[in-house]
Amino acid sequence: MGSDRVAPQVSQEELLAAMPGVIKETLPLVPWRIQRLWRLKLPVQRIAVDELAWLFELPLWQLNGERFRVSPRQVREDPDGYPDHLRRVMASDLSYPIHLVEHNGRLVVLDGFHRLLKASIQGRREIDAMVLSRADLESIRAPA
Template sequence: MNRVPFPLLAQRPTVLDGVLLDFHWDLERLHSLVLPERDVETAGLLWHLELPFWSVGGRPFRVSPIDVASEPSAHSEQWERTMSADLRYPLETYEGDGGRLIILDGVHRLLKAMIEGRPVLRARILAVEDFDAIAVTDADGGS
């Protein structure tokens, strides 16, 4: 399969290597998959909150979720997204090296769960061998 490269790959900080996928993928495709689910301990996912996932002023990879939680007024857009996140929906994850769960979609939910002191979250787990099911390809027209 000829996957379309992640559009912001050149701007991605090295700390996100092995966390963000290196190809463009489709959230709707991910949500449409029937995936195994399980409860996961929130504490085991908190390392995500230290990573600069989020944009500031339209510039990607500028702020970490923990920075947003530390100074909500300076990051009001991300703070509002966090506080409106619906924890009824599971996190979308995949198993990285060593079986560590990596969040594809749901970092705002994770931050909200941490703020609320929730010890467990529900997660859907995409197998690495199923990445093609969510990948945007040249045949899709790329983007």
């Protein structure tokens, strides 16, 4: 199929303009900092993988340098077609919890899509997760 080449750097505005509507509707569009997220000390909960499996439909990942081209479901169903993505998924470390936040009445992943897919591929029923509050999400917001 193609490789997981790095997509070119773009501004936040360009990224939002290129983002499919389904992602804009599903995920919070708050720009946040990964380092701030990882520093949060939140309780770890066990969350059912099936509760989050609907997120596997989102075209989250890039292909051949183009963003929003590959969904986790595609990687799961055609691992030979997406070897770079499959390698990243299988190399992900399930000892680190994923990060979730409630958005539009449902839990969604902020960080940890690769780990979530790995847990699903391995047949795990639950995954460790930290659930952010709205205040937590605001605390990791990137400066404007």
